[in-house]
Amino acid sequence: MALFGSKPLLKSYREMGEQFYSDQRPTPVADPSLISVNPELAEKLNLSGSELESPEALQIFAGNVVPQNSQPIATVYAAHQFGGWNPQLGDGRAVLLGEVIGKDGKRYDVQLKGAGQTPYSRRGDGRSALGPVLREYIVSEAMAVLDIPTTRALAAVTTGEQVARESFLPGAILTRVASSHIRIGTFQFFSAQGDVDSVKTLADYVIDRHYPEALQNSENTEPYSALLACVVEAQARLIAKWMSVGFIHGVMNTDNMLVCGETVDYGPCAFMDKYHPGKVFSSIDTHGRYAYAKQPEIAHWNLSWLAQALLPLMDEVEAEAIKKAQSALDKFSKVFGETHQKLMSEKIGFVTSSVETSQLYSDLLELMAEQGCDYTLTFRALGDRLAPEGEATIPRDVFILPEALNSWIERWQKLLAKEKIDATTAYQLMVSKNSAYIPRNHQIEAAIVQATRGEGFTLFHQLMNVLANPFEYSDENKQFAMPPQPEEEVKQTFCGT
Ligand code: AMP
Numbered sequence: 001m002a003l004f005g006s007k008p009l010l011k012s013y014r015e016m017g018e019q020f021y022s023d024q025r026p027t028p029v030a031d032p033s034l035i036s037v038n039p040e041l042a043e044k045l046n047l048s049g050s051e052l053e054s055p056e057a058l059q060i061f062a063g064n065v066v067p068q069n070s071q072p073i074a075t076v077y078a079a080h081q082f083g084g085w086n087p088q089l090g091d092g093r094a095v096l097l098g099e100v101i102g103k104d105g106k107r108y109d110v111q112l113k114g115a116g117q118t119p120y121s122r123r124g125d126g127r128s129a130l131g132p133v134l135r136e137y138i139v140s141e142a143m144a145v146l147d148i149p150t151t152r153a154l155a156a157v158t159t160g161e162q163v164a165r166e167s168f169l170p171g172a173i174l175t176r177v178a179s180s181h182i183r184i185g186t187f188q189f190f191s192a193q194g195d196v197d198s199v200k201t202l203a204d205y206v207i208d209r210h211y212p213e214a215l216q217n218s219e220n221t222e223p224y225s226a227l228l229a230c231v232v233e234a235q236a237r238l239i240a241k242w243m244s245v246g247f248i249h250g251v252m253n254t255d256n257m258l259v260c261g262e263t264v265d266y267g268p269c270a271f272m273d274k275y276h277p278g279k280v281f282s283s284i285d286t287h288g289r290y291a292y293a294k295q296p297e298i299a300h301w302n303l304s305w306l307a308q309a310l311l312p313l314m315d316e317v318e319a320e321a322i323k324k325a326q327s328a329l330d331k332f333s334k335v336f337g338e339t340h341q342k343l344m345s346e347k348i349g350f351v352t353s354s355v356e357t358s359q360l361y362s363d364l365l366e367l368m369a370e371q372g373c374d375y376t377l378t379f380r381a382l383g384d385r386l387a388p389e390g391e392a393t394i395p396r397d398v399f400i401l402p403e404a405l406n407s408w409i410e411r412w413q414k415l416l417a418k419e420k421i422d423a424t425t426a427y428q429l430m431v432s433k434n435s436a437y438i439p440r441n442h443q444i445e446a447a448i449v450q451a452t453r454g455e456g457f458t459l460f461h462q463l464m465n466v467l468a469n470p471f472e473y474s475d476e477n478k479q480f481a482m483p484p485q486p487e488e489e490v491k492q493t494f495c496g497t
């Protein structure tokens with residue numbers, strides 16, 4: 001049996017019309033070798049798990065063999081990158097093999113990232129270095145476990161070829177799975193050319209694939225305003241989730257925001273160690289445009305470009321269309337605010353959020369910033385204060401709550417008591433919402449260094465194992481809970497190019 005079974009890969013995106021893509025087969029590589037496959041994801045996608053590690057699957061993941069019936073494409077898009085307009089972009093190093101229908105009945109893209117040049121490669125080589133492939137694999141899978149909508153990693157292979165970056169590095173290819181790869185920038189590409197027909201084709205496709213509810217509103221006359229509202233709400237919920245786990249995307253250009261609401265493009269991303277709202281990791285984000293606390297505002301700005309593209313579909317009268325777009329965009333702050341408040345209140349043990357819980361976590365964040373507290377472990381250690389006897393708690397040599405938090409802790413416990421929440425209930429909520437492990441930069445870096453030196457993937461696999469159960473702390477995996485020592489701290493991250 002073949003990896004994709006006897007079923008052909010689907011190509012609904014291609015069927016929208018040739019203005020949306022270029023035919024592009026992956027460029028074969030010299031000597032592929034398997035790094036990792038994801039049986040759990042394969043099962044969700046109805047793929048043959050037993051075939052994942054077969055020689056044939058390896059050749060598919062490497063781009064050396066194109067699955068039967070697949071007509072691979074590179075898709076076209078545009079973008080605002082760091083606020084500047086770029087009218088012509090596209091999959092410069094990614095090839096969409098096709099789509100599969102998952103066990104949940106939904107359609108998923110299967111894409112090879114790093115599969116060679118395409119018409120959209122500009123001066124790029126169409127390839128990926130091993131480091132960024134491992135980083136995307138680790139972080140995207142960790143996000144999935146944390147219940148944050150994200151593209152996923154089905155497989156990673158080395159190519160047996162070198163790629164030229166600042167130095168020569170081993171090349172690799174990631175098989176990426178997404179609910180779709182349609183970006184805000186995909187809409188912008190056609191909108192900028194005044195090609196309203198293609199914007200409409202794309203909008204209808206997105207409604208059909210992701211937001212059928214946009215057709216089910218009461219009058220059924222406003223599908224495009226409803227579509228915009230759906231994307232706004234999905235993105236608002238997504239960014240609230242990022243914020244709650246201390247995730248910084250790092251390169252929120254409009255081509256890196258998917259209309260399906262999944263996180264995409266794990267380039268210079270990072271989970272914060274020490275909390276600071278102004279935190280930036282990306283080496284090229286010199287003005288802090290994509291700093292941690294700026295993410296909601298930037299998402300909203302990006303969504304306004306989607307709104308702009310959809311305007312001609314919303315109403316013939318421009319002023320009316322603008323009103324409708326504004327009303328959809330206005331949903332962002334409400335949905336973001338409510339979701340964020342709920343998630344943050346849960347992190348401190350309250351199932352229901354209120355003005356008081358919001359004030360409490362806001363004050364906590366302020367103290368954490370002052371004290372340079374580890375974002376993840378502060379919440380976890382607060383929960384540990386309520387732990388029943390015998391529960392595994394974060395040991396003091398990993399993390400200690402600073403004394404400066406003591407009066408806050410008193411206030412917190414008073415509010416729990418006032419709301420009649422007993423310690424065990426709060427504890428159980430907190431350990432289920434505050435992971436002990438996150439993909440820490442210094443650990444990802446160590447795994448990348450080991451692999452890039454040709455010393456194998458032991459650290460990568462160890463990290464993947466620990467991150468598969470991030471809420472269960474065990475002393476055996478203590479080292480993976482540790483924040484970086486000052487000399488281990490990764491201060492900058494880089495785009496995957
Ligand atoms: P990113 O910063 O990863 O979102 O990439 C921005 C654009 O550059 C996208 O259109 C990518 O497809 C393209 N790109 C990134 N890296 C490469 C590469 N090595 N070769 C060709 N195109 C690339």
Ligand code: MG
Pocket residue numbers: 255256265
């Ligand atoms: Mg990108």
